[in-house]
Amino acid sequence: MVTSMGPEHDRAIELRASDETKSGVKGLVDAGIAQVPCIFVRPSDSVACGEDHADIPVMDLGHANAGPTSHDEMAQNIGKALEKWGFFRVIDHGFRESLLEEVIEGSRRFFALGDKNAC
Incomplete structure (x- = not known):
């Protein structure tokens, strides 16, 4: 995975x-x-980038409540995703679509607030 950072950044x-994509x-x-x-992206000397064709980790929460082993395994997978990527995609979480739309709008x-120290 590469990042789009550079002097041409606007x-x-x-x-x-x-x-405009609203997505x-x-x-x-x-x-x-x-x-x-x-x-x-928040640049940092400690962040390693450069995996060209890696897949973003997906956490399926529909299986997280199947028992203590599944819960512990999910927690370990989330920890690994955060260590390697800093984020992950969550599916089968059970949240209403209207709540997700509110979260997207809040994001x-x-x-849009901006950050004078960004990139």
């Missing part, structure tokens, strides 16, 4: 493009992204 353009991170994953938009508002 945060305002990336924010508008993200807002957020889920839309990026569904579209099969090849680059992580700079608006989602849009958050990223």
Whole structure:
């Protein structure tokens, strides 16, 4: 996975493009992204990047309540995903669609706030 960072970065353009798609991170994953938009990246010397064809981890919470072993295994998988990627995709979580839409809108508002230290 590569990131789209560099001197040609224009945060305002990336924010508008993200807002226009109205799909957020889920839309990026569904579209099969090849680059992580700079608006989602916080550079750090300690973050290792460069896996070109890695799959974003998916956590299926529908199986997380099948017993203590499943719960412990899910917790370990989440820990591994966070160590390697810093995020993961969650499916079969049971949240209402309207709540998810509110979260997506809140994320849009958050990223639209800007950060003078970003990229």
